[in-house]
Amino acid sequence: MSVVFLSTGPPTGICRGHTVTLTELKLCAVDVEKLRSVAKKLNVVVDEKEEEHYRHLLNGLDATNKQIAELPAYVDPRLLPCPSTLPRSYEKLGGTREKNPLNTWSHQTSIHSSSPTDERLKGKTVAVKDNVSIAGVPLTGGTFPELLTGKSEYPIPEIDAVAVKRVLESAATVRGSANCEHFSMSPLSFTSASGPVHNAWLHGYTTGGSSSGCAAIVAATQVRKWRRKHGLSPIDAELGEGVDMAIGGDQGGSVRIPASYAGIYGLKPTHGLIPYTGIISLLPLVDHIGPMTTSLQDNMTLLSVLAGYDGIDPRCTPETPLRKNVPDYAGLLRSWTQQKEAKGEWTPQASGRGLRVGVITESLGVLGLSDEVKAVLEAAIAQFKAIGADIQEASIPMHLVGPSIWTIATRSDVTPAQFDQKAFEVLNKHNPAVVNMFFNSTFLNELPNANAMIAKALTHVQELRAAYDEVLKDFDVLLTPINPRVGSKHPEYDMNAGEKMEPAIGATLNTCQFNVTGHPALSMPAGWGKIPDGLGMLPVGMQLVAKRFDDLSLYKAAAAWEVAGKGLDKWNGQAN
Template identity: 70%
Template sequence: MSVVFLSTGPPTVSAEQLRAIAKSYDVVVDAHEEEHYRHLLNGLDATSQLVEALPAYTDPRLLPDSSTLPRTYERLAGNAEKNPLNTWSHRTSITDPKPLDKRLEGRTIVVKDNVSIAGVPLTGGTFPELLTGKTEYPIPQIDAVVVKRVLESGGVLKGSANCEHFSMSPLSFTSASGPVHNVWLKGYTTGGSSSGCAATVAATQARTWRKKHGLPPNDEELGESVDMAIGGDQGGSIRIPAAYAGIYGFKATHGLVPYSGIISLVPFIDHTGPMTTTLVDNALLLSVLVGYDGMDPRCTPETPLRANVPDYCGLLEAWKAEKESNGEWTPQAAGRGLRVGVLKEGLEVVGLSDEVKAVISAAIARFKAVGADVQEVSIPMHVLGPSIWTVVTRPFITSNGLQNRATPFLGYAMPDITPPVFDQKAYEVLNKHNPAVVNMFFNSAFMNAKPDANQQLAKAMGLVQQLRDVYDEALTDFDVLLTPVNPRVGSKHPEYAMDVEKKMEPAIGATLNTCQFNVTGHPALSMPAGWGKVSDGPGMLPVGMQLVGKRFDEMSIFKAAAAWEVGGKGLDRWNGQLN
């Protein structure tokens, strides 16, 4: 292969620069060869300057429809009066006057604040100085694909919801604007990193639930809410907050929902998807979001074209109708024909509380009661999944997720996100607000500095395939696998003044049943299964159940969840007390 550089003007690369570059490799260039290599570097420098001078190109498929412009917004983050639970980042109201269809007509939707909305500031849950090196947040010129699809289906985009610093916390106290509170018990976590999404949807859930159970409204405590949200999940960040908030959160198969226009952590584990108050709404929003976009390298040959996207709602209703015609859509028979594998190791993860285990045990009994074939299945490698997830992602966390370095795959690279170099000032801010981000910088540097870093990474990638294979093998015998989501009932927000250990302690173990499926790509739903007592107070908070299916078989999960709920909704398993 030949390398051709443009001819150059006066040299710009000094001999000292060349020597410094060579020294970084522990190489000494012979004196008589220095001028040759310096000349080649000078040519490269001129070539890069030429590219730098070219105008940037924005894929027209990401540009907002002109009929939705202009757009206005109001920043609500940290506004206690208008935003009592600190769920909102920026509020707006965007509709398409001529949508392509009406599936979401009149439905209100919010997106996680790592999703681009043209004309609305993007925060990534952090401070602008840490996102761009400037004092102002970037204002995207594009709509993420999921935003465009919501608008094309008649949805009302209400704005962006707060999220955790760089999407790196399973709890909800690390956002730059302060803690995001649980709608059921203020002062407690609503889970992360899609914290604001979970809480804005859960506020709608709480209003409906309180009315159903004859409790007085508490609208002033909840603030404005929405019907649906679009969250992000790299280790559990849709499912964990959905579980803590008592809503439905779906991490679909990797590559099924395009990620174009969303801040990445590591493409290998990036997922985006629906968070809703009901299972049917989850199926509806997923149908709107799914399908190849022609840009996202996360999509695979298995990702359906838009014309071939399943109508999850229609298919679910047809399946219900068939069961009804057979007299099976009853609390005693709705689950007939479904095979549910209770993952033994999922009920043995470190830190799983008795409260959560009791709720999940009752949920398993419900599956049996509705007629499903329920059996325990052992997958010993499940307990190794978090370690594999850690080793395979840590080398890339800094360059991809914390510095937004473009990957060697064609795709939209979020050019407005230009974090500065990690330094003492950044350390002090992050150490106070989210030590997990500091830990990621240290983790990435440590992993990459190992003499055998490449061999270890290659081995970990092979283990990912093995992990995928063992789940696939188990799923030949079952339609879904069942685990808890959150190992413990939600905890109180820690104080910023606490030391690192105390701030991070409540998050330990939070992803032990979720992160595996980010690296293997299997679809997984979090749904409310019941209530559990908090360990540090008198209150009750929701507990989530996770259903995992074959890759690109979201329908089996929806069927199993729907059959389970014929016996009653998870949040209806209530003892009459919230606090």
């Protein structure tokens, strides 16, 4: 005997016409006490004469849930690894000093396609943040497996993230996964489960987070090139293997902040331009991945490879171009520079003619912005003037409110898969920022006006976007600092939570706004600054922001600025 539930929609919990046997109902039956418990959580008392009806309806939901639970896991065939990239193997490097002196690598591979569809990345090596799925390679999310899945082993994905598939299709070699910070929740690089990730320019100092390994792996290649250019002796043993480019993730600044500390180029593209499919998500509203490279040329090429609608990721919008319509950013920049060359404008005195650059006034007044960073930004502004750009101050008062909007719009959804005393003790030792996030989320969700405040913050996201859009009517790009201070020393593990968190305070005050508004933002090397607790020097970056889906303008402004001298070439000869 069986019972057929004829449901009109999800509230009654079962598909129209689905047949559930009485045996199944007994296995998943909801009793009256369960109904009363559900009602109590909603501060409701159900009249006894109505209880049986609502219990009956909950039974339908329970049966529906059971049906879904019994379905086999589904793997979208579009994400399965291409046979031309198989077989695969990997080596776990973890904290092995000899092979991994900067602690940049999580797992090393050497994956390439024997039948790529194009050769845009031929000869290039690529690493991906360790929240990006590579089929057959463990995925750590920068944390311990027990905190990630509740098991003692890391999951091994069956799929390649869309970003991985695309670089393989373009003839790159994927060299493996790069360490990242616990749950991608730190702007500094001491919180990974495998230990601190070191700055390639100065061991023992932060390289920023949460795409820390990506930044340091690319910077290892950058340091080698830079030392050769300046006639300095090689330090290969201190750097380990580097790569040409990496794919980092950014929810509040996690591509741009480490790119700035590492002296490389890091792009947070327009939201939805690059699919996020196959990557551990924090929140779709702010999830981005982007290229991290040693040069603008490589950054543009990698963006063209990665961008375009994939038919899967809901972060993509009607504005996201189909892959066949993705701009050739490098080609378009080349055409633009050739036009300027023909007019005699591609010189240190004229490369910026026609560019309109707005310096966000409020960005120079954020909490904790150091004199060292201000000096680098002032010199960068002077260089824009020197190349003939029209550079002016642009006041956007909401820029200072942006971090609060970002926080309330996103923080309530940051909830752990599991969190108990043991997890607290582990995270308190390694990354208090994660504990703070979980406490924040719980606190916000328990406020009596929680839903109203989150909804209000989301409306202000639109107001914030409109504020930038309005100013961008008058400018091609906006300019801000990125990190408020020059890179700091890694804290000691026996420090308390306050001491560990202190260097991170204010780190995202000029970056997180553009995660909720979706505007593209590029971090590029602008100069050097003295470290706060020693005699060494570390790179300082600047941020360029453009209209949504006008990522090309970032590259134009950056290339024009560098005609008068690249940021890393402003070295004063002081060795670290």
